[in-house]
Amino acid sequence: MSKSSSSSESRAPDPGLLWQKPGVETDARIMRFLAGDDVVLDREFFLHDIEASRAHVEGLARIGVVTSGESDAIARELDRLAEDFSSGAFVLDAQYEDGHSAIEARLTARLGEAGRKVHAGRSRNDQILVATRLWLKARLSALHALCIDVAKVCLERAVADVLPMPGYTHLQRAVVSSTAMWYAGYAESFIDNAQRALDTRAWIDTNPLGTAAGYGVNLALDREHTTRALGFARMQVSPIYAQLSRGKFEMAALDALGTVLLDLRRLAWDLSLFTTAEFGFVHLPSEYTTGSSIMPNKRNPDVVELMRASYASVAAGRTEIEQLLSLPSGYQRDLQFSKGGLCHGFTRGMAALELLPDLLARMQWNAAAMRAAIDPAMYATDVAIEAAVAGVPFRDAYKQAAAAADEAGRGRTPEQSLAARTSPGAAADLCLDELRVRWEKLKNT
Structure with a gap:
């Protein structure tokens, strides 16, 4: 895959493809199609992927797959990677197949064997999900x-x-x-x-995290720990x-x-x-x-x-x-x-x-x-309802107001119309206090 001209400081050695088998040739056109814009889109998720990798490694240490020393070293390198990515010193680009492989490549380049342990018990499937x-x-x-x-x-x-x-x-x-x-x-x-x-x-x-490729793994992963560490409400x-x-x-x-x-x-x-x-x-x-x-x-x-x-x-x-x-x-x-x-x-x-x-x-x-822009006919509904309140059947009041719509506004003002609109939520009773209570409750959630 093509390499960009970013500084060598941002580079790990070429990681190759995580899934590549010996003796199998790769076609550049096919690789471009497979990769698409995936590595660019992964920039959106990269810091979260790093965060989840830290929790995963902590979980591996809790069940003895990595040592506490290795876990601490990996955590430090993940912190440095997050800082380098945020500052622009590390560039996630077409050197890598995706963000997941970039994390593993960086850890392997910096930590050797400890970095190669990080993927135990997980798949790129649960990585992107989390x-x-x-x-x-x-x-x-x-x-x-x-x-x-x-x-x-x-x-x-x-x-x-x-x-x-x-x-x-x-x-x-x-x-x-x-x-x-x-x-x-x-x-x-x-x-x-x-x-x-x-x-x-x-x-x-x-x-x-911990569901791997969709069928679990033969490790007693501490999924409750990763759930708590990542701030999730519950485990899937x-x-x-x-x-x-x-x-x-x-x-x-x-x-x-x-x-x-x-x-x-x-x-x-x-x-x-x-x-x-x-x-x-x-x-x-x-x-x-x-x-x-x-x-x-x-x-x-x-x-x-x-x-x-x-x-x-x-x-x-x-x-x-x-x-x-x-x-x-x-x-x-x-x-x-x-x-x-x-x-x-x-x-x-x-x-x-x-x-x-x-x-x-x-x-x-x-x-x-x-x-x-408020013309006299816009008061016709007020006239009809006032007549209904006075005892005229509404359909009769409606017809009377329609017949004299152009005269409906004579002697009326917009303020009078608004003040008379007393149904809850209408102009004279906007119920703003009720809305503020709902807003305050949500604001503090």
Whole structure:
């Protein structure tokens, strides 16, 4: 396989292929196809792979497969490898078949025989499983924190910005609404999204290390130790299920992210409409817009549009993994391709979400434009309900209000309409205290 020009300090001697048999020739084209972009994608998981290797070696020492001295030496070298990788002194590239072989090659180069003992009792199958679960636990924790941040901004602005605006159904003006109602809606949505991120993390929080290639090994591995050392909530018991779960837990994580991105897509659609000259309801911070390459008069909401588009990457990643899972039990190499969709979906989705709290905190509403867009017919529902309260059957009240819709708003103001909307959660009773209680509970989880 090709070698890059990284400094020799980052290099171990050529490790070859872990599975290579004597006398069997390798074809460079086939090797390129087999490797694909696996070693590049493994950079995402590498620190977690190192962490799991440390726990595995500690477990081997507990059952006498390596000595305590060897375990300590391996742990020190793993710490140095993590530092070198983080600083850029060690480069994970095409010299290696994947991240797993890179770890073993480095340990062997530095420690000799002790390094060659590290793979006893494990397979690259449970290595990637445990590294992926650790990686996803971290990503889902970050997703939870971002949802909490978005909900916080929305709750704060639901109090600070109580401005009348049109409420729409079918993109047609419907009833009087408010910016506070808009923020409250997204606040509750992202509170639910934060809960789902936690629930998905809890479901994924199980340790597959020690299941090897899917059938266990003839060693009394201390799997309870590795479970505790790696911070997992429980042990994944069945080696066969460890392999059956591949794809399932990645899709579950992408589903949790996708739920958030669907809300972001709708929010971005709102802002895309509200920033047009035809609406003119919202002004975005200048950093969130770009100019046209040909039209000097233009400022485009490109950031919002790419936020809207980001769900596509998450959905594509999930679909790619789902399409790989038409497989029998046991490991199949098809599953190598699951890394790409998972990494791409989370990278793009999280990048979009990271921008959202600041955007929501700094965008500005155009109160005059929103008030001007509230036409008299938008009070017709108020008129119909008031008549129903007075004893008129609602269907009769509905017909009367429809017949005189253009006159419905005579003498009425948006503030009066909002103040009369007293059903729980509506404009006059947003139940923000209840939402804050839920937010506080999740924030501290």
